[in-house]
Amino acid sequence: MTLSVPGPAESLLRERCELEILGEILPPERYREVIAGADALLPQLRDRIDEAALDAAGPGLRVVSNYAVGLDNVDIPGCTQRGIYVGHTPDVLTDATADLAMTLLLSAARRVVESDREMRDGRYDGWRPDYLLGQEVTGATLGIIGFGRIGKAVARRAAGGFAMRILAYDPVGVVREGDLDVEACSLDRLLIESDFVSCHVPLTEETHHLIGEAELASMRRSAILVNTSRGPIIDEAALVNALRSGVIAGAGLDVYEREPEMAAGLADCITAVLLPHLGSATGKTRAAMGELAARNILNVLDGKAPLACANPEVAPRR
Ligand code: NAD
Numbered sequence: 652m653t654l655s656v657p658g659p660a661e662s663l664l665r666e667r668c669e670l671e672i673l674g675e676i677l678p679p680e681r682y683r684e685v686i687a688g689a690d691a692l693l694p695q696l697r698d699r700i701d702e703a704a705l706d707a708a709g710p711g712l713r714v715v716s717n718y719a720v721g722l723d724n725v726d727i728p729g730c731t732q733r734g735i736y737v738g739h740t741p742d743v744l745t746d747a748t749a750d751l752a753m754t755l756l757l758s759a760a761r762r763v764v765e766s767d768r769e770m771r772d773g774r775y776d777g778w779r780p781d782y783l784l785g786q787e788v789t790g791a792t793l794g795i796i797g798f799g800r801i802g803k804a805v806a807r808r809a810a811g812g813f814a815m816r817i818l819a820y821d822p823v824g825v826v827r828e829g830d831l832d833v834e835a836c837s838l839d840r841l842l843i844e845s846d847f848v849s850c851h852v853p854l855t856e857e858t859h860h861l862i863g864e865a866e867l868a869s870m871r872r873s874a875i876l877v878n879t880s881r882g883p884i885i886d887e888a889a890l891v892n893a894l895r896s897g898v899i900a901g902a903g904l905d906v907y908e909r910e911p912e913m914a915a916g917l918a919d920c921i922t923a924v925l926l927p928h929l930g931s932a933t934g935k936t937r938a939a940m941g942e943l944a945a946r947n948i949l950n951v952l953d954g955k956a957p958l959a960c961a962n963p964e965v966a967p968r969r
Contacts, residue, residue: 652694653677656718658938659946660693667949683707691948693718695753697910704732705733709862713968714951716944719931720744720800721881722961723854731962735917738947738957741800743939744931749804751930752849752879755903756793756809759875761785762845762901765921786846786873786900794845796861797852797880798825805849806833818845839936842869854881862886867893875901877932882907887914894920905930 652672654660664670673685676697686692686708694700696719705712705726715739717725730737758764762785769775769783793809795802798821809815809830817833819825820842825835838861842848848870852858862876864887870876876899878885887908893899894917901922907913910928917923931940947957954967 653695653698653718653811656937656941656944657934658941660938660941663942664693664944664948679703686712688802690714691951693944693948694724695719696721696724698724700724700730702729705729705735710856714738714948714957716947716957718944721853723746723881725961728944731965734965734968736947736957736965737952737961738944738951739959739961740940741867741959744936745800745804745945747933747936748801748806748879748930751926751932752801752805752877752903753808753812753849755877755879755905755924755926756847756849756875757788759877759901759903760788761923764924768921780881788815788847789813790815790842792818793848794818794820794848795833795842796820796841796848796850798833798835801851801859801879802851803828803831803887805851806831815847838866839869840941842866843871845874846871848876849877850867850880850884852880852882853883853903858884860884860886862890864892867898872897874899877903879905882910887917890914890915891920902918928967 652670653676657673661670681697682698683704688711689708690711691714693716700715711733714736715725715730720739720741722737722739725737736930762783766783793815795806795817798819805870806817810817818836819833820836820838820841825833827833866890889915892903894902903924905926906928931937943959947959950957956963
């Protein structure tokens, strides 16, 4: 286990395994040394589980149980080829991440960061009709890119709580849930018609720089872009240019292209709300993620597939 996690994960694992907690994110060479001979790994999204790491772990490795839903740090085909299960933590973090996407949307729309600074800097000198006017959220159009678990949860909040019109783009298809009113459309149309755009895609070769200069230019000048998925899906340098030159009105970001760094100039963009990758950061959710990640490992030790498995085609080993 790379880092200690809240909740029951550690005690669950200690009952059945010899648990080693590394306590820090190690440089890849050092990580490869310490994982040699492991039966199971419980990495964080900053650990790269690539071919070199899998080779270093050796033939005894049976499961990589990622402490995240996103698996862009794990070489899934490499694991499958070696008969190693890949587990992850879907569903348990959906609500917390959707809540944070709404937090970013609302904060950027209502200029919360700028306004907070006004108060702290002592610049507020009394109510005025034209002071710090933001964007109306209720009834506005929200475009959701990636209509999976988190995308749908954001749509439910936005439609149910804020009477927003929902457009969604997902190449796998946009499946309507219950009475949620959502209109499937192309990415081009979504970008043109939305007042707010929220990104919920996994990071893959196809989604790298899904939003670049051309996509930003097609958005409304009043639009706000929210990203709680993975940083590299947005060309961050192009976003800084777009924010600086007023191509779009604002952004709400939880993730960055080269975390923990930000693109040059982003910190000076006052219309951007910037959070340090907090999508799943509630005590309840982080504990639930830990429990699921631990149970994924225990299942494999019992000769079964992980509860939440990214490569169920792997044959169980006893
Ligand atoms: P999911 O698999 O349920 O949904 C992802 C959706 O994106 C799927 O419906 C998929 O078809 C769609 N998609 C794939 N490629 C696409 C493309 N090119 N264009 C549009 N849609 C595309 O995953 P989820 O549980 O909703 O999580 C989504 C992502 O959110 C994760 O992969 C992870 O990277 C990120 N995440 C971030 C945080 C955070 O802390 N900020 C927390 C949780 C998840």
